[in-house]
Amino acid sequence: MKPVEIKKDIFWVGCVDYDHRDFHGYSRSPEGTTYNAYLIKDEKNVLIDTVSVGMGGTLLCRLAKTLPPEKVDYIICNHMELDHQGALAQIVERVKPEKIFVSQTGLKSMAGYFAGKDWPVVAVKSGDSISIGKRTIVFQETRMLHWPDSMVSYIPEDRLLISNDIFGQNIASSARFADEFGDDAEMEKRIKEYFYNIVLPYSPIVLKALPIVESLDIDMIAPDHGLIFRGEKAVRGIIERYRVMAEQKPQQRALVMYDTMWHSTEHMAYAVVSGLEENGVPTRLMSVKQNHHSAIMTELADCGAVVAGCPTHNNGILPHMAAQLAYMKGLRPLNRVGGAFGSYGWSGEAPKQLQEALAGMQMEMPAEPVRCNWAPDKETFRACHELGKAVAECLKKKCQG
Ligand code: FEO
16 A cells, blocks of 8 residues: 655555446446556645545555645646546545645536535646646646546656546556556557547547647656556657547458347358458457447457448347447547448348448448348348448558548
8 A cells, every 4th residue: 555656756646446347437447447646745745636436545545654644735636527536525624735726627527526615726727837846737728638627737847747537548457657567468458448438539639639748848647547657758659659549540450340139140240241351451340249338449449440230120220239339429430431231020220220320420331231131141141241342442442541
């Protein structure tokens, strides 16, 4: 339970939540997460963010190993979501801070979550700064990254950016720094998973914010979840990773996602995969029933095409597929090619509905949906293969620009 000194007199005092599986109620965190909070010891002692509800005691114990909690002068809430401020009331009660800093928009969420509290809340805006002794803390609002009230805190004297949720990952580990994690592939996957399930809808805002981050002199980025990036190379690396993910340039890889009742649509899916693969597009096939919706979104990070298949049920699509499409639509993927297929017994509406759903996400749809009555025959498999080929050709053209 020791704090971890990340820079001289700056400590990680957060919590590791090894059992958390349902991040924010919608995304998967298969191996837990962390709620990072940071203590800066200076003439004014500052706590940046707290932790989730039920974990305030752990934060206080960790913090107390380096500073009596009562000596915290300021608390900064970089945004008010409850995985970081769920313990705020408990911490405020103990610390009795002189000031609590939030963004201008944070005033509203603070009032909403902590109505009636007579706390010394101060609103700050981009460019505002506070002097805490040897250091300055400069605030930069990052509205809608990913909450309206989000901001980041920059400490120029330490070349440190405390980046709020941005650049986070859902990782529960003894490691505090990315370079201690020891599994680059897993780290890469967690970065993608986090971005594609939390940050993706705000890609255009990310692209506007990155030059601001790059204009700062930084050799450490400390996010609110997961591991800290230290050293200029690691900082440049995660910024570049974000740029690539936010740009969403087409990639020559496809995702075929499907649901099935009696295996007809599943068999069609394999034929679509063949059509894609045999035309130069590596493909991942994922059942929407067997894979969590956020795992499918993570896969999309590397795929420029999405082909969806589902049988018709009660004149529509099956519930797992409906949920997957609703989730995907909300996350607003850009620059994709799409395709649709499915089997049916009598009415057969599902493929058209899939086609419309993907087109509604601005996907380019190079072929009509493939429908199959009852069980697929040679003709159906040929049509599915052709669908895969049409998507592959369209995607390759898109990738070439
Ligand atoms: Fe990690 Fe937006 O809370």
